């Protein structure tokens with residue numbers, strides 16, 4: 054079972070070929086991220102235009118790298134939500150056209166679920182990774198991305214429930230906003246993580262939101278960081294936040310980054326551990342762009358009595374391998390196919 058995956062929900066145009074849900078044959082990602090840096094975040098129109106230019110070259114490259122043609126493909130999987138409308142449309146229209154033209158089954162893929170399935174891709178296929186642990190059920194999924202922060206419990210493939218989620222900002226969004234406050238370029242997550250290495254995580258005390266059950270909140274933390282940066286810079290609340298970074302020393306910025314990251318990680322680890330203790334899953338999977346954060350990986354792994362499973366760094370942020378992997382499991386589990394003549398995008402698709 055060979056599936057071509059297509060992903061275009063945000064600023065990455067991606068295509069990949071995965072065999073049997075676990076074997077990665079190719080993985081191509083073209084990012085328009087550098088075009089958004091000057092604006093401090095993704096500009097939807099620029100992202101959509103970049104997808105139009107990149108999508109066919111990226112798909113052709115993925116087929117070439119997998120040493121196959123579209124005729125060797127058993128189905129096409131495409132992200133149809135959640136994401137930016139204009140961006141999703143390019144991937145979905147391309148997948149629909151290819152499915153009709155080459156008479157292939159089409160699978161509609163939920164982006165958040167796809168992030169979880171990145172962990173099913175065999176890690177022996179990926180350079181530099183020696184472990185080969187496969188997720189098992191029941192499985193707790195900790196989804197931490199730029200758009201989502203969720204805890205999900207999977208009894209089996211396609212049998213899952215949402216335990217809780219953020220009630221405002223996603224954790225990745227908080228990383229990006231804090232980066233902006235201290236003058237680090239977009240995408241902020243990796244830049245905060247790097248700067249935090251030279252800072253002291255205990256230098257400032259920042260609040261952890263106390264939310265019911267397994268829900269999260271990150272907007273208060275973001276505002277607390279803004280107030281802290283203003284205090285450290287010696288300015289009042291009316292001072293333009295765009296100019297705040299210029300008033301902070303490198304040491305102050307590093308300490309703010311480290312203190313913020315520590316609290317953000319503590320929030321996730323605390324809830325994930327609570328869910329582990331209540332539901333006793335046989336494995337825990339970390340998924341989404343923020344899963345690339347090594348400090349989060351280490352602290353969550355240390356807090357759990359089982360080994361944490363997480364994808365290789367390049368399968369944490371948006372890619373199409375995860376989309377193709379979920380497409381394979383959909384096909385193998387006789388899940389419904391999408392109508393290539395009518396599949397719609399759903400920018401606010403939930404799990």
Ligand code: KG4
Nearest residue numbers: 198199200225242243342343345346370371
């Ligand atoms: O999953 P993803 O690529 O896109 C969404 O589905 O949202 O996640 C992107 C998010 C961004 O907020 C980015 O800053 C964050 O993941 N991110 C990180 C790291 N690498 C990416 N956050 C913290 N530490 C990282 N190393």
Ligand code: ZN
Nearest residue numbers: 198342370371
């Ligand atoms: Zn994503």
